[in-house]
Amino acid sequence: MNGGWRALLRLLAVQGTWNYERMLGVGMGYAAEPLLDDLKTVDPARHTEAVVRSTDFFNCNPNLAGLALGATVRAEYEEVPGAQIDRLRTALCSPLGALGDELFWAGLVPALVGLAIVGLAFGLGWWAVAALLVVYNLIRFGTAVWALRTGFDAGMRVGSAIGTSWVPRAVVRVGPMAGASVGLAIPVAAGWYLRGFGLGGAVGALAVAAVGAAIGRWFGTALTSVRFALLAMALLLLFRWAGL
Amino acid sequence: MTELGPQAALLLVAWGTLVALDLVSVPQAMLSRPIVAGTVAGWLAGDLEAGMRVGVLLELFALDVLPIGAVRYPDYGPATVIGAALAAGSPWELTLGLSTGLALVVAVLGGWTLQMVRRLNARAIQRRAAALAAGESGAIRRLQYGGLARDAARGVLLSSLGLLAAAGVAQWVRLDRQTAVGLTLVAIGTAVAAAAGGAVRSAGRGARLRWLVAGAAVGLLLAVLR
Numbered sequence: 001m002n003g004g005w006r007a008l009l010r011l012l013a014v015q016g017t018w019n020y021e022r023m024l025g026v027g028m029g030y031a032a033e034p035l036l037d038d039l040k041t042v043d044p045a046r047h048t049e050a051v052v053r054s055t056d057f058f059n060c061n062p063n064l065a066g067l068a069l070g071a072t073v074r075a076e077y078e079e080v081p082g083a084q085i086d087r088l089r090t091a092l093c094s095p096l097g098a099l100g101d102e103l104f105w106a107g108l109v110p111a112l113v114g115l116a117i118v119g120l121a122f123g124l125g126w127w128a129v130a131a132l133l134v135v136y137n138l139i140r141f142g143t144a145v146w147a148l149r150t151g152f153d154a155g156m157r158v159g160s161a162i163g164t165s166w167v168p169r170a171v172v173r174v175g176p177m178a179g180a181s182v183g184l185a186i187p188v189a190a191g192w193y194l195r196g197f198g199l200g201g202a203v204g205a206l207a208v209a210a211v212g213a214a215i216g217r218w219f220g221t222a223l224t225s226v227r228f229a230l231l232a233m234a235l236l237l238l239f240r241w242a243g244l
Numbered sequence: 245m246t247e248l249g250p251q252a253a254l255l256l257v258a259w260g261t262l263v264a265l266d267l268v269s270v271p272q273a274m275l276s277r278p279i280v281a282g283t284v285a286g287w288l289a290g291d292l293e294a295g296m297r298v299g300v301l302l303e304l305f306a307l308d309v310l311p312i313g314a315v316r317y318p319d320y321g322p323a324t325v326i327g328a329a330l331a332a333g334s335p336w337e338l339t340l341g342l343s344t345g346l347a348l349v350v351a352v353l354g355g356w357t358l359q360m361v362r363r364l365n366a367r368a369i370q371r372r373a374a375a376l377a378a379g380e381s382g383a384i385r386r387l388q389y390g391g392l393a394r395d396a397a398r399g400v401l402l403s404s405l406g407l408l409a410a411a412g413v414a415q416w417v418r419l420d421r422q423t424a425v426g427l428t429l430v431a432i433g434t435a436v437a438a439a440a441g442g443a444v445r446s447a448g449r450g451a452r453l454r455w456l457v458a459g460a461a462v463g464l465l466l467a468v469l470r
Contacts (some may be wrong), residue, residue: 105311
């Protein structure tokens with residue numbers, strides 16, 4: 001796979017042109033460019049078609065985009081009909097989005113962030129933050145390398161390659177890990193902040209937290225956590241200004 | 245707020261820009277997580293402790309966000325940099341509330357500017373639709389670099405204006421001790437509510453919820469025993 005490393009680096013910026021029309025489309029085209037270079041000399045007409053296809057609408061989790069990229073590039077070299085490649089791209093959007101979001105945004109990120117919060121609260125300082133960055137980026141970059149290789153090796157059979165890979169199994173395991181980690185982090189962080197304020201301060205802050213949680217359940221997205229926080233702060237300032 | 249020299253201010257704007265780019269465009273290396281952005285910003289502003297305190301608190305807010313698909317969310321990265329800069333140099337118990345308040349406003353603004361960038365990206369693509377349809381590699385590269393440049397400009401603007409706002413707040417907003425502490429407690433309470441709400445929503449009703457409850461029980465024990 002010539003241009004593999006360049007494509008891999010370009011995949012880091014796959015959302016660089018994110019928009020509501022083509023979503024990752026142009027970013028995928030940009031990442032595909034070095035992989036399609038060899039096709040230019042062999043079959044220039046096919047190369048042009050492949051470049052056009054590579055920039056069409058596409059959306060998935062950016063960390064698994066390499067699977068789709070590798071598979072479609074392989075299909076272009078194997079002269080699979082264009083309509084079939086388009087269908088493959090469309091078919092990959094949802095599973096790669098769902099698996100990647102569950103694995104990274106809902107799983108790995110909160111799991112590692114929760115541990116980093118606990119580490120900071122227990123006095124690890126810089127090390128907790130550095131560990132978060134190193135572990136996350138090792139997993140993320142390793143996944144990107146695996147995804148591009150697996151996609152390219154599997155070509156049009158990428159669906160079954162994903163199904164039998166480690167990804168679905170990891171998704172099942174990482175969710176509970178994230179739950180435990182975030183669950184651990186919230187009271188530890190609260191304790192870290194509230195230790196210096198005495199019982200009255202702690203009770204006050206926890207009362208605000210309880211009201212916030214209840215209001216969040218009641219109003220849903222109409223009153224987001226940020227709006228509630230700004231509203232609560234504004235009310236406090238108003239009460240203090242009024243001398244209460 | 246520590247009085248920042250031009251060099252420190254420039255470094256904070258540069259860090260804020262990098263962090264803004266990291267959220268969506270490149271490299272998505274988790275630099276934009278508040279816990280990371282705040283710690284580094286605190287170090288740059290000469291007060292690591294303040295940076296960590298602001299970073300962890302805004303991280304609790306960020307745990308309420310699941311950045312999937314085309315969902316709209318606040319941009320906590322540059323906001324945390326601004327919050328850490330404002331909190332630096334004073335006891336965190338007195339500045340955390342005000343810093344968090346300003347950071348949340350910047351975060352909302354940041355989320356709005358992200359939508360603007362996405363719309364501008366779409367317009368740029370429409371302008372080059374013919375070149376894309378002809379398979380011109382140069383057009384793809386120009387669009388990509390243009391998108392990155394727009395997001396970088398967003399980061400520079402957000403960080404610079406945020407830093408100016410922080411300087412203004414430090415200069416003109418004077419709170420008595422009780423109000424400052426009250427704001428900090430409200431900020432802590434609302435952050436805990438945000439994180440808890442997000443955690444319960446993400447947990448659903450399966451194994452993840454059970455592990456969340458188990459983790460919370462252990463965390464509560466640790467918090468009480470420490």
